[in-house]
Amino acid sequence: xxxxxxPRMLLAVAGTLALxxxxxxxxxxxxxxxxxxxxxxxxxxxxLGVGLALPHQLWTGSDFVGSTAATVYWWTLYGLSAGxxxxxxxxxxxxxxxxxxxxxxxxxxxxxxxxxxxxxRGTARGAAGTAGQFFQWRFLDGPGWSRANxxxxxxxxxxxxxxxxxxxxxxxxxxxxxxxxxxRVLVEGPYGKLTGEHYTGGPVVLVACGIxxxxxxxxxxxxxxxxxxxxxxxxxxxEAELAFRSELEWFARHRGVRVVTLLGPRADxxxxxxxxxxxxxxxxxxxxxxxxxxxxxxxxxxPEAWAESVRGAALEAGVAADRLHTxxxxx
Numbered sequence: 001x002x003x004x005x006x007p008r009m010l011l012a013v014a015g016t017l018a019l020x021x022x023x024x025x026x027x028x029x030x031x032x033x034x035x036x037x038x039x040x041x042x043x044x045x046x047x048l049g050v051g052l053a054l055p056h057q058l059w060t061g062s063d064f065v066g067s068t069a070a071t072v073y074w075w076t077l078y079g080l081s082a083g084x085x086x087x088x089x090x091x092x093x094x095x096x097x098x099x100x101x102x103x104x105x106x107x108x109x110x111x112x113x114x115x116x117x118x119x120x121r122g123t124a125r126g127a128a129g130t131a132g133q134f135f136q137w138r139f140l141d142g143p144g145w146s147r148a149n150x151x152x153x154x155x156x157x158x159x160x161x162x163x164x165x166x167x168x169x170x171x172x173x174x175x176x177x178x179x180x181x182x183x184r185v186l187v188e189g190p191y192g193k194l195t196g197e198h199y200t201g202g203p204v205v206l207v208a209c210g211i212x213x214x215x216x217x218x219x220x221x222x223x224x225x226x227x228x229x230x231x232x233x234x235x236x237x238x239e240a241e242l243a244f245r246s247e248l249e250w251f252a253r254h255r256g257v258r259v260v261t262l263l264g265p266r267a268d269x270x271x272x273x274x275x276x277x278x279x280x281x282x283x284x285x286x287x288x289x290x291x292x293x294x295x296x297x298x299x300x301x302x303p304e305a306w307a308e309s310v311r312g313a314a315l316e317a318g319v320a321a322d323r324l325h326t327x328x329x330x331x
Contacts, residue, residue, distance in 0.1 A: 015052030018045045041147060047085055054078060093188045102162075102185035104139070107177070111243045113168040114211070115177045116154065119185050129190025130197075131156045131222035132215045132299075132327070136188040137164065139179055148188065149173065152301075152327075154214035154244075156221030165243070167211040194299060194327035196223045203292050207272070207310050209235045209302030215327060216301055217244055220251050227256030231290050235262045235272065235302070260289055272309040282313030294318030301327040 025042050055078070102119040110116050129135065136148035154165035166176040194215055204225050206216040213234055220230065232251075236242055242261060251257040264274025271278040273285055286293055298319050300310045307328050314324055 011052045015049045018049030022046045104183040116165045130195045131218035132194040133190035133192040138186040140184040152215040153218045165214045203229045203296040205231045205296045206299045207233045212301035231258045233260045283316035286317045297323045299325045304328045
């Protein structure tokens, strides 16, 4: 009996340790010390932890082995769960990548530390997701390809067209600028709820901070607003960091989008406004920029603390909670 129980206990201990590791690395203080790529890889061990820990209960727990019916029931649930993970986390992404066979065709500098990547348009059909969403990207260009990075679509996906824009903020993103045409691409997704699914028409306000403009730029091309109904508030520290000038001019000219740029360093206290405007109050400034903001759908994308400041100002300005859509550039 001991010879049978020992391997089962070892599996359970290994599974428990894997789950403890996932929990510990989820603590904010631990996350700050990890690169996103490492954090993402470590969290995949949650599947291994559950997979190793549960069989011990199914083999020995009285609730699971008390009758043949109970044993069959619980092992069936375990098998279905494991099968769902294999199908949707392994099989489906592998099939999609085999089907679409994405390949980098162009790498375009957009500004200081900012690079756009366009996969092969001929093979991207059906893999584009929805404007505002993001994928996990792996570029097969050498060491580090196995670590996935989340990048949002920065242009509206029209049929077979995809584009992402990446800011050089770490090891994974710094490699993007050096990609060459012909590099194979693996993707998982799409993910994210910052989409136009709940947009019911009328005025729309999009508030971006830095690289957070990318999913909002894709939404500008998809949402069915009328000329003069859309306002983009674009927050950056310096004019050199303003990206996509020509595209924003196109939206202003052809779709009547009003583009408001807010330049300057961050304030000493939490505020979504630059330091020279922070004393005016977030909600009051938002109402001043967009008088009809209370009747608008509002889309926000940027760093966590900044986005929370925008969200608080929007609610104070009268924006309904179900019309407030937020995507955080954090993990």
